[in-house]
Amino acid sequence: MNKFALILTSISISLLLSAGVVLADDSAIQTMARITMNLNHFPSDEDKATLQTIIDSDDSTDDEADIAMAIVNIQHKVLEKDTQRLQEIIDDDGAETGSRKLASILLRINHAPSDTDKIALAALAKE
Secondary structure, three states, X not given: OHHHHXXXXXXXXXXXXXXXXXXXXXXXXXXXXXXXXXXXXXXXHHHHHHHHHHHHOOOOOHHHHHHHHHHHHOOOOOOHHHHHHHHHHHHOOOOOHHHHHHHHHHHHOEOEOOHHHHHHHHHHHHO
């Protein structure tokens, strides 16, 4: 049991450290675009750890944190409780363009992003 706990702790720490490295090099929008681009029904545990880092970061905007939470909650599509907030981001002319684009793509997801949306996500991931 102790060996299992040690292994689990080591894996958790590694995931959190790697998530921090990703965020240090890229913007939250770039990171979330890459995660969304590879999304298949729901985010992986590793992706959820990275998204949680975005949610918890003092450097993330409220929009970025809310988008990250919507991605964490995806189960084949965006949950109803996240739809309204994503629409508010889309409708907010003062919101960053990347946030608005990513929120729009998330609302269209049905199990995975479309090929057209994957192209847009690839562009966001490079910005």
